[in-house]
Amino acid sequence: MESDIAAEIIRELLEIAPRKLSVIQAELLFIEGGTYIFHYQSGDSSKYKCLSPTTLRAAFANTPIDSGWINPESGIVRWGTGSVGEWTIKFIPPQKHEINLLESKHLIPLPGMVFLGLKSDYWIWAIKGTKFDPEAEAFHVPLPNVYLHSYPSCGRICWGDNKPPVASPNTITTAWELFISSPFNGHLSDSKSKTQPNDVRRQIKKVVKHSSYPVKDLISTNQTIAKLVAVISDDLPPRIGRL
Numbered sequence: 001m002e003s004d005i006a007a008e009i010i011r012e013l014l015e016i017a018p019r020k021l022s023v024i025q026a027e028l029l030f031i032e033g034g035t036y037i038f039h040y041q042s043g044d045s046s047k048y049k050c051l052s053p054t055t056l057r058a059a060f061a062n063t064p065i066d067s068g069w070i071n072p073e074s075g076i077v078r079w080g081t082g083s084v085g086e087w088t089i090k091f092i093p094p095q096k097h098e099i100n101l102l103e104s105k106h107l108i109p110l111p112g113m114v115f116l117g118l119k120s121d122y123w124i125w126a127i128k129g130t131k132f133d134p135e136a137e138a139f140h141v142p143l144p145n146v147y148l149h150s151y152p153s154c155g156r157i158c159w160g161d162n163k164p165p166v167a168s169p170n171t172i173t174t175a176w177e178l179f180i181s182s183p184f185n186g187h188l189s190d191s192k193s194k195t196q197p198n199d200v201r202r203q204i205k206k207v208v209k210h211s212s213y214p215v216k217d218l219i220s221t222n223q224t225i226a227k228l229v230a231v232i233s234d235d236l237p238p239r240i241g242r243l
Contacts, residue, residue, distance in 0.1 A: 020046060028056075030169050053168065057086065066233075072132045077114075079169055080233060087118040087233050088172045091132040094212060099143070100183045101201055108204055111213045113141055114225050115176050116155075117167025118232060122175060123155040125225060128215040134226040139218035142200050144189035145182075154221055154228065158188060193217050 021027070026040035028051075036051040066080040078089040092113045099106050111126045124146060125138040138155070140148060145160070147153040162182055165171040184201070192200035194217050207213060221228065 053086075053166075057081070069134050076169055076172065077132050077134075078229070082233065084233065085119040086166075086168055087116065088167045088169050089117075089229065090115045090172045090176060092176065094130055097180050099204055100181070101204065102183050102185055106204060106208050108207050109210055109213045110142070111139070111215055111218065114138070115172070115179075116229060116232060117164070117172055117175055120164060120166055122157045122159075122164060122167070122179065123228070123232060124157060124179070125155045125221065125228065126218055127225065128218065134229070135224050138221045138223050138225045138228055139215075140192050140221060142192050142203060142213065142218065144184045144192070144200060145187055146192075147188060148191055154223075160187075191219060194219060 021039070021041040026038065029037040029039060031037055036053070036056055038049045038051050040047050040049075064080065064082040066082075067078055069078055070076070072091045075090045075092070076088060077091045080087055092115060094110065094112045096107050096109050099108055112129060112132070114125050114127060114132070116123045124141050124143075126141045127133070127136040127138065129136055140146070141155070145158045147156045147158065157179060159179075160182075162178060164175045164178055167175065186199065186201065189199045189201055191197060193203040195206070195214075196203040203217065
């Protein structure tokens with residue numbers, strides 16, 4: 001059940017961190033480099049304790065955590081842990097990216113993309129809008145090396161010899177940069193484009209001069225982003241054939 005956040009809690013949240021805690025009993029701070037700081041109030045003093053990801057996982061092993069959908073100002077739109085492990089979701093707005101097709105590189109526009117990491121597995125989907133919306137229709141990303149099929153492979157990335165980091169709020173951008181900068185070959189290049197159904201790489205080369213990707217060319221997964229995320233993050237019972 002959702003409830004309004006009390007005004008005194010909001011006022012405290014808006015203070016510059018590290019803040020003196022009063023209404024808020026404790027907070028967990030994410031520090032660049034994979035460090036977490038647990039901040040809590042002990043009497044009149046603020047106490048700080050560094051925690052490793054391993055410590056956090058052990059502490060919350062039996063307690064699922066879910067941030068819910070959040071404002072994507074930092075790029076991260078949701079984070080959580082559960083029986084399947086820690087997962088993080090990043091939104092990449094529509095923009096141009098340099099795509100390496102082995103024999104050549106092309107600066108091409110791509111639609112908005114939703115990038116989900118769960119442990120060392122990653123999924124990616126496209127949306128038509130310029131702003132993130134969890135209820136947006138999910139489309140197959142117009143790139144090779146991404147699986148098409150139903151759960152659990154719909155949108156799952158084939159990394160080849162690359163080794164992405166374990167997903168977390170601190171590593172999700174590194175994983176994204178590794179993916180988008182990696183060479184794309186002909187593996188899983190079909191059924192990603194209405195214009196070029198046999199090989200999306202042909203479409204990639206055609207849109208070089210476009211200012212934005214022609215979203216009418218995208219092929220739907222027939223699911224929303226929220227539904228795809230729900231299955232993978234274990235919010236819903238994972239059943240083959242569900243999607």
